[in-house]
Amino acid sequence: MGPSNSGVPRIPVPSTSNSGVSNCTLNQGTVNDAVRGMQQALNQCYGKGLTVDGNFGPATRTALRSVQSAIGATSDGIFGPSTRDRMTFKGNGSTCQTGLYIRTNHIAYFN
Numbered sequence: 001m002g003p004s005n006s007g008v009p010r011i012p013v014p015s016t017s018n019s020g021v022s023n024c025t026l027n028q029g030t031v032n033d034a035v036r037g038m039q040q041a042l043n044q045c046y047g048k049g050l051t052v053d054g055n056f057g058p059a060t061r062t063a064l065r066s067v068q069s070a071i072g073a074t075s076d077g078i079f080g081p082s083t084r085d086r087m088t089f090k091g092n093g094s095t096c097q098t099g100l101y102i103r104t105n106h107i108a109y110f111n
Contacts, residue, residue, distance in 0.1 A: 026079040030056040037089075038079050042067060045088045045096035 026035055036054035043050055048063040061077040069075040071086040088096035 024080070024084075026056055028056050028058065028061045028077065035060070038064070041087060041089045041096075044090040046070075 024034055026038060031054055033054055035056045036052055038056075039050045039052045039054070039060060042048040042060070042063050043052065046063070046067050048067070050060055050063055064079060064083070065075045065077045067087065068077070068083055071083075073083045073086045085098065088098050090096050
């Protein structure tokens with residue numbers, strides 16, 4: 001579980017900004033912790049079975065395109081604000097959720 005504000009659990013989501021804004025774009029070739037967070041969500045909430053290595057390769061792109069199609073986002077294999085806002089991410093317990101977010105380091109947290 002991520003940081004909490006007033007005891008409210010947070011849900012980690014990918015972010016690459018150091019400015020406090022969670023509007024990141026991840027695409028094939030990106031290698032970082034934000035990709036790792038996205039891969040975890042693709043596995044935990046969508047059953048994609050990816051290797052969680054932080055490397056946005058062809059398998060991650062294919063899995064993301066499949067999820068984008070299922071959630072009504074543009075199926076382009078690029079993780080951006082529109083996809084982030086539609087995807088679900090796992091918080092504490094076993095529930096995958098969407099919601100509002102704040103940013104800390106390379107992971108943002110949904111409220």
